[in-house]
Amino acid sequence: MKPAPFDYVRPSSVAEACRILDEAGGGATVIAGGQTLMPLLNLRMSQPFILVDINGIAALKGVARVEGGIRVGPATRQADALRDETLARHLPAFTRALGHVGHHQTRNRGTIGGSIALGEPAAEMPATAVALGASIEIASVRGTRQVPADAFYVGPYMTVLEPDELVTGIVYPDWPQGHLVLFREVAQRPGDFALVGLVGALALEGGAISRAGIAWFGMGPTPVRARQAEAALLGAERARIDPHAIARAAVADTAPFDDHHASAEYRRTVGQRVFARALSETLDLRSAA
Amino acid sequence: MSEHRIELTVNGNRHIARVEARTSLGEFLRDTLGYTGTHLACEHGVCGACTVMVDGDAMRSCLTLAVQADGAAVTTVEGLAQADGTLHPVQQALRDNFGLQCGFCTPGVAITMAAVTRDNEGADSGAMEEGLTQAMSGHICRCTGYQGIRRAIRQLAGVSA
Numbered sequence: 065m066k067p068a069p070f071d072y073v074r075p076s077s078v079a080e081a082c083r084i085l086d087e088a089g090g091g092a093t094v095i096a097g098g099q100t101l102m103p104l105l106n107l108r109m110s111q112p113f114i115l116v117d118i119n120g121i122a123a124l125k126g127v128a129r130v131e132g133g134i135r136v137g138p139a140t141r142q143a144d145a146l147r148d149e150t151l152a153r154h155l156p157a158f159t160r161a162l163g164h165v166g167h168h169q170t171r172n173r174g175t176i177g178g179s180i181a182l183g184e185p186a187a188e189m190p191a192t193a194v195a196l197g198a199s200i201e202i203a204s205v206r207g208t209r210q211v212p213a214d215a216f217y218v219g220p221y222m223t224v225l226e227p228d229e230l231v232t233g234i235v236y237p238d239w240p241q242g243h244l245v246l247f248r249e250v251a252q253r254p255g256d257f258a259l260v261g262l263v264g265a266l267a268l269e270g271g272a273i274s275r276a277g278i279a280w281f282g283m284g285p286t287p288v289r290a291r292q293a294e295a296a297l298l299g300a301e302r303a304r305i306d307p308h309a310i311a312r313a314a315v316a317d318t319a320p321f322d323d324h325h326a327s328a329e330y331r332r333t334v335g336q337r338v339f340a341r342a343l344s345e346t347l348d349l350r351s352a353a
Numbered sequence: 354m355s356e357h358r359i360e361l362t363v364n365g366n367r368h369i370a371r372v373e374a375r376t377s378l379g380e381f382l383r384d385t386l387g388y389t390g391t392h393l394a395c396e397h398g399v400c401g402a403c404t405v406m407v408d409g410d411a412m413r414s415c416l417t418l419a420v421q422a423d424g425a426a427v428t429t430v431e432g433l434a435q436a437d438g439t440l441h442p443v444q445q446a447l448r449d450n451f452g453l454q455c456g457f458c459t460p461g462v463a464i465t466m467a468a469v470t471r472d473n474e475g476a477d478s479g480a481m482e483e484g485l486t487q488a489m490s491g492h493i494c495r496c497t498g499y500q501g502i503r504r505a506i507r508q509l510a511g512v513s514a
């Protein structure tokens with residue numbers, strides 16, 4: 065046995081889970097899919113006194129249409145969300161990005177909420193939530209709150225979640241029918257974390273961009289919203305868009321770092337190229353690099 | 354440190370046991386129940402050697418706790434062949450194509466292949482080959498026997514080599 069000893073509880077309601085988290089006073093850790101937490105336990109980088117397994121809480125599972133959007137339960141398995149037709153039809157960017165999260169075997173157990181709550185800077189799901197304008201539903205014994213995804217992430221693996229709080233839903237707003245998906249990921253092998261990635265959605269009205277939501281992953285301490293690129297795209301006529309100029313604006317918002325996989329300089333250079341290429345392809349522009 | 358009574362089936366056999374909460378499913382299968390066909394190596398979810406089916410889905414037994422498998426139906430590599438020794442088609446394909454060398458990664462590879470071929474039953478051979486190939490990203494073969502594994506995949510998909 066590699067992990068340090070802990071108690072294990074499997075509550076069957078959100079209220080019960082919140083009560084346990086409250087009573088533990090910071091000594092409890094939530095386990096969802098365990099695809100990140102179990103390695104941390106095995107390495108003893110995480111040593112909770114109590115493990116709170118949320119897989120028995122039916123209210124935290126499943127995908128549902130709600131007023132103005134789609135709500136994904138945090139304990140929904142990544143593999144189930146990947147097969148979900150509502151998500152594929154209405155939020156194709158979500159489905160596209162999710163296919164790059166880990167492997168067949170890890171998606172069979174890993175959850176959407178686990179990936180959202182972890183806040184790994186190179187992960188696809190946090191950036192997708194930021195790009196699409198999702199909001200995170202949070203509960204504790206103190207009450208409930210909703211936090212926009214781009215205010216949820218504060219640093220690498222750091223979110224606004226308090227130790228007694230549980231993510232209870234991720235709500236993605238509706239995007240116009242027929243909107244376009246922007247997606248590119250550069251990784252060493254399929255299933256690996258991205259060195260550089262971008263995800264987004266673009267809506268067109270009368271030949272011009274009417275709505276844009278784009279975020280980078282692996283390009284800073286948190287998912288990074290490409291605000292300058294979004295602003296430059298809004299209202300622009302499709303045919304007159306210069307993908308290279310927009311890509312430069314997109315990279316200007318990033319703050320990548322050096323690690324043993326790639327340098328910050330590499331990430332910026334590759335990021336700018338793949339952004340321009342993805343945008344050209346998505347908008348069917350001729351001048352693709 | 355809590356202990357739990359769990360009840361589960363492994364390859365159709367019923368088992369009841371007490372486990373310490375921190376015991377992984379992989380350890381429990383090997384050390385408590387003796388299903389040593391399941392191999393543990395990295396215990397980080399990276400290598401895939403420990404892959405078993407839990408309620409039909411291929412997943413890492415090093416990243417699941419035994420207590421979380423309470424009530425589940427688990428399939429390990431020992432459960433793939435028929436009782437009379439007839440190999441499962443994925444085992445036969447691996448054997449026919451030298452898809453294993455030392456065999457350390459093979460139990461996990463075979464489990465994933467069995468789950469994916471079942472999920473793609475009736476699919477055309479292109480989709481079958483693609484599904485199997487994609488799922489192999491979750492396995493590392495330290496003998497680097499990937500060509501043999503790919504040949505086995507093509508045989509299973511009915512694609513001529």
Ligand SMILES: Cc1cc2nc3c(=O)[nH]c(=O)nc-3n(C[C@@H](O)[C@H](O)[C@H](O)COP(=O)(O)OP(=O)(O)OC[C@H]3O[C@@H](n4cnc5c(N)ncnc54)[C@H](O)[C@@H]3O)c2cc1C
Nearest residue numbers: 094096097098099100101166174175178179181187231398
């Ligand atoms: C080999 C391998 C490759 C991978 N590749 C990728 C990849 O390419 N991209 C990627 O994004 N991920 C990748 N992952 C990680 C991914 O598989 C995990 O599923 C994900 O990071 C965490 O989800 P989980 O459900 O497993 O969460 P867990 O591991 O159970 O939990 C992760 C963290 O979130 C907290 N948490 C979980 N649910 C909640 C909740 N509802 N409320 C509050 N806190 C919560 C936990 O306490 C823990 O701190 C990979 C993992 C492995 C093993």
Ligand code: FES
Nearest residue numbers: 394396401403415
């Ligand atoms: S031992 Fe489980 S993936 Fe390596």
Ligand code: FES
Nearest residue numbers: 454456494495496
């Ligand atoms: S056959 Fe030796 S590790 Fe794959």
